[in-house]
Amino acid sequence: MTTTDRLPGIGDWSTYEELAALQQALLPGILERAAKSPFYQGRTGTDAIPGDAADFGRLPTTTKSDLRDNYPFGMLAVPRSELATYHESSGSTGQPTPSYYTEEDWVDLAERFARKWVGMDASDTLLVRTPYAMLLTGHLAHAAGRLNGATVVPGDNRSLAMPYSRVVRALHDLDVSLTWSMPTECLLWAAAAKAAGLRPDRDFPALRALFVGGEPLSPARRARISRLWGVPVVEEYGSTETGSLAGECTHGRLHLWADRVLFEVRDPDTGEIGREGVGQLVVTPLHRAAMPLLRYNLEDSVEVSYDPCPCGWVLPTVTVLGRAVYGHRIGDTLITQHRLEDLVYNLPFEYGVLFWRAQTASDHLRVEIEVAAEHRTAACAELADTVRRELGVECRVEGIAPGSLVPRDVLTGMPDVVKPRSLFGPDEDWNKAILYY
Known part of the structure; x- marks a missing residue:
C-alpha cells in the first residue's frame, strides 16, 4: 500500500461474509510483510510463517514478552530509513515494549482513530490531553485531528506546563469543541472548573463531545461525566502497539475495526481461539508495514459479539472488561x-x-x-x-x-515552570540550577 491507495471504509461490505472475505484477501499481504521480520523468520525455523490464510491458525500467539525480548529492532520488517516514529507502551516491568510505524502506517492509524460517530472537521478545536512522550496516544489523536482539518491544542497530561487550571482556561477561552483524554481527566476538569467558579455544563458552550480511552469505563461513570459536562462521552479502545482497535457508534457500542485488523478471542484457561465470546483479545493488524504483528495477544479481557447493532455497522462489538x-x-x-x-x-x-x-x-x-x-x-x-x-x-x-x-491546589495551582540556567543573582536560589522546576 502507498499513501495514495484507498484503505477499506465502512460501507465497503454489507454482510459478515463479505467482511470475512475482505480479511482473507488482506491476510496474505501482511503474512508476506511479517516474513521480513527477524523475529518471525527465526521463531520456529524456515516454516515459521504460513504462505496463505489457510495455515494462519497454526501460528502461536505473539506476546508482549516477545516484543520486549526483541527490543530494539528484532520486530522490524522494513529498513530503518523507512521509519517515521518510534513508541513504547506504558508499563511497570521496566523493559521497553517497542512499536514502530512508517508514514504509510500513519495513514491507517489516523483514519482509524477518526472513525467516530462524532466527526472532526476544520470547525473543531481538539484538546489532546494524553501523553506526548513515547506513548502513541497523544500523537495518534493529534494526527487524526490534523488529517480532518481540526485545530489541535497539545495539552499533554504529563507536562508540568499544563496544570488543571490551564486546561480549564484552554477549554473555556479557546472554544474547545472536542477533547481526548482518559475518563478520569474529565472528572478532574469538572472539579477544576468548579474551583475556578465555572459550571462545566453551562460555561463551555463550544464543547460538543468528550473522546475518552485508556482505562475501563463503567456505564454509570460515563453517564456521570456526560451529565457533568452536558455532552456525549465517546469511547475509544486501542493500544500503543496497534493504534485504534474499536470506536463507538451512535448507540454507544464499541465496534471493532475488523476491516483493518483481524480479531480473535483466546480462552486463557484452555488456549483455544474463537471469533467471539469472553477471553483475551488477539489481534493481527492488516495494514502494518514497519512492525507486523501476527496474532498479538493484548492480554485485555474482553467480550466480543457478532449480534446485530441498531446502528447498522456490520462490525463486531466489544466490551472491554480490563485485565486481571x-x-x-x-x-x-x-x-x-x-x-x-x-x-x-x-x-x-x-x-x-x-x-x-x-x-x-x-x-x-x-x-x-x-x-x-x-x-x-x-x-x-x-x-x-x-x-x-x-x-x-x-x-x-x-x-x-x-x-x-x-487537593484543591492540584486543581487551581499554576506551577512555575522555568528553563534551566546556571547563572544567578545574589538574592536568588541557585539550588534551582540546571534542573527544571
Missing part, C-alpha cells in the same frame, strides 16, 4: 474496579461524588468517597447497602471532605 490485575478477592468473591465503580457513580448526582478509593481486606471492603457534609451520612449508607446487596461482601464506607483525595 484490576480484581481482588474477598473470600470467594472477585471485586473488580469496573463493577465497583459502577456502584459508586450510581449514587444520586446531587451527592456530588466525583472521587473515591477502595481497598480489599480479608473479610470486608473499605471505601472512601469525597462527599460534602450535608450528604455524607446518606451517601455512605446507600453505597454500603448497595455493595452488600450487589457484590455480597461486607462493606465499610467512609465519607471524607472534598479535597481529601484530590
Whole structure:
C-alpha cells in the first residue's frame, strides 16, 4: 500500500461474509510483510510463517514478552530509513515494549482513530490531553485531528506546563469543541472548573463531545461525566502497539475495526481461539508495514459479539472488561474496579461524588468517597447497602471532605515552570540550577 491507495471504509461490505472475505484477501499481504521480520523468520525455523490464510491458525500467539525480548529492532520488517516514529507502551516491568510505524502506517492509524460517530472537521478545536512522550496516544489523536482539518491544542497530561487550571482556561477561552483524554481527566476538569467558579455544563458552550480511552469505563461513570459536562462521552479502545482497535457508534457500542485488523478471542484457561465470546483479545493488524504483528495477544479481557447493532455497522462489538490485575478477592468473591465503580457513580448526582478509593481486606471492603457534609451520612449508607446487596461482601464506607483525595491546589495551582540556567543573582536560589522546576 502507498499513501495514495484507498484503505477499506465502512460501507465497503454489507454482510459478515463479505467482511470475512475482505480479511482473507488482506491476510496474505501482511503474512508476506511479517516474513521480513527477524523475529518471525527465526521463531520456529524456515516454516515459521504460513504462505496463505489457510495455515494462519497454526501460528502461536505473539506476546508482549516477545516484543520486549526483541527490543530494539528484532520486530522490524522494513529498513530503518523507512521509519517515521518510534513508541513504547506504558508499563511497570521496566523493559521497553517497542512499536514502530512508517508514514504509510500513519495513514491507517489516523483514519482509524477518526472513525467516530462524532466527526472532526476544520470547525473543531481538539484538546489532546494524553501523553506526548513515547506513548502513541497523544500523537495518534493529534494526527487524526490534523488529517480532518481540526485545530489541535497539545495539552499533554504529563507536562508540568499544563496544570488543571490551564486546561480549564484552554477549554473555556479557546472554544474547545472536542477533547481526548482518559475518563478520569474529565472528572478532574469538572472539579477544576468548579474551583475556578465555572459550571462545566453551562460555561463551555463550544464543547460538543468528550473522546475518552485508556482505562475501563463503567456505564454509570460515563453517564456521570456526560451529565457533568452536558455532552456525549465517546469511547475509544486501542493500544500503543496497534493504534485504534474499536470506536463507538451512535448507540454507544464499541465496534471493532475488523476491516483493518483481524480479531480473535483466546480462552486463557484452555488456549483455544474463537471469533467471539469472553477471553483475551488477539489481534493481527492488516495494514502494518514497519512492525507486523501476527496474532498479538493484548492480554485485555474482553467480550466480543457478532449480534446485530441498531446502528447498522456490520462490525463486531466489544466490551472491554480490563485485565486481571484490576480484581481482588474477598473470600470467594472477585471485586473488580469496573463493577465497583459502577456502584459508586450510581449514587444520586446531587451527592456530588466525583472521587473515591477502595481497598480489599480479608473479610470486608473499605471505601472512601469525597462527599460534602450535608450528604455524607446518606451517601455512605446507600453505597454500603448497595455493595452488600450487589457484590455480597461486607462493606465499610467512609465519607471524607472534598479535597481529601484530590487537593484543591492540584486543581487551581499554576506551577512555575522555568528553563534551566546556571547563572544567578545574589538574592536568588541557585539550588534551582540546571534542573527544571
